[in-house]
Amino acid sequence: MKRIGVLTSGGDAPGMNAAVRAVVRKAIYHDVEVYGVYGGYSGLMNGNIEKLELGSVGDIIHRGGTMLLSARCEEFKTKEGQLKGIEQLKLAGIEGLVVIGGDGSYRGAKALTELGFPCVGVPGTIDNDIPGTQYTIGFDTALNTVIEAVDKIRDTAQSHERAFVIEVMGRNAGDLALWSGLAGGAETILIPEDNYDMNDICQRLIKSQERGKKHSIIIVAEGVASGVEFGKQIKERTDFDTRVSILGHIQRGGSPTAFDRVLASRLGARAVELLLKGKGGRAVGMKNNQVIDNDIADILGEAHTVDMNLLTLSKELSI
Structure with missing residues (x-):
């Protein structure tokens, strides 16, 4: 294989640029040409493909977002769209493709591989919801962004003796809420993987107030409920002075942490290897600090899980 491509797809995540850099430089080190696909699968179908040199990825390891841009593309979910993408890849002389993104990106990579074009998936999403890896690129950075926000919100919650409901991202996965809630000392954490009892939550808040605590932090994963609606219920049932903060897309941006930069570099390099x-249809990941790879079809067939021991621990520590 003498010419490969790389694209980023789906939601952007800090560390994607570090992964692109690793793909480009690892390939060039082995005398392989690299072409960047701009605009995800949409850009692939439109032939937005350019050759990348060593200098093309200079000074990007510390930047958030993705230099290759990203987009969601419904047309690429069809076989016609996929064949159109393969045609563009072949016109550029590209023999293999590295796809950096989440589960939707993986499905595209799987489809291309099944149509005879080898692809390797690299997990890039702040949601940390890709099976086959303990961590996804961008999760650690987003986690630290949330924790920083929680720390600042706690200051004003304490000053005004308020209960704060903080809604975090994660789609249908609770990792971001769970880890940030435990690290930020939240009194209550709500995640999609666990049921909750509103009466129990309110009673815990009342009990905390009775022992002298005048402020509370409640972390709600977006896959559970609207932070605004949840805040209204807390207010109605407890009469606490309640405020809501929806962190939104601030969680996606920012310079990637050292952990994400190293993770992205290791995974991007393994994808090239x-x-x-000649191995396509694979997905790279990290397990016990070792880089691994799995069949991408197996990854897509697994359900995402969280460490429920962390949720139990958070409840024990927030009494």
């Missing part, structure tokens, strides 16, 4: 060995 797999393609050079």
Whole structure:
């Protein structure tokens, strides 16, 4: 394999640029040409493909977002759209493709591989919801962004003796809420993977107030409920002075942490190694600090899980 491509797809995540850099430089180190696909699968179908040199990825390891841009593309979910993408890749002489993104991006990579074009998936999403890896690129940075916000909100919650409901991202996965809630000392954490009892939550808040605590932090994953609606219920049932903060897309941006930069570099490099060995239809990941790879079809067939021991621990520590 003498020419490979790389694209980023779906929601952007801090560390994607570090992964692109690793793909480009690892490939060039092995005398392989690299072409960047701009605009995700949509850009692929439109032939937005350019050759990348060593200098193309200079000074991007510390930048958030993705230099290759990203987009969601409904047309690429069809076989016609996928064949159109393969045609563009072949016109550019590209023999293999590294796809950096989440589960939707993986589905595209799987489809291309099944149509005879080898792809390797690299997990890039702040949601940390890709099976086959303990961590996804961008999760650690987003987590630290949330924790920083929680710390600041706690200051004003304490000053005004308020209960604050903080809604965080994560789609249908609770990792971001769970980890940030535990690290930020939240009194209550709500995640999609666990049921909750509103009466129990309110009673815990009342009990905390009775022992002298005048402020509370409640972390709600967006996959559970609207932070605004949840805040209204807390107010109605407890009469606490309640405020709501929806952190939104601030969680996606920012310079990636050292952890995400190293993770992205290791995973991006392994993706190139797999393609050079002629292996397509694989997904790279991290387990016990070792880089691994799995069949991408197996990854897509697994359900995402969270460590429920962390939720139990958070409840024990927030009494």
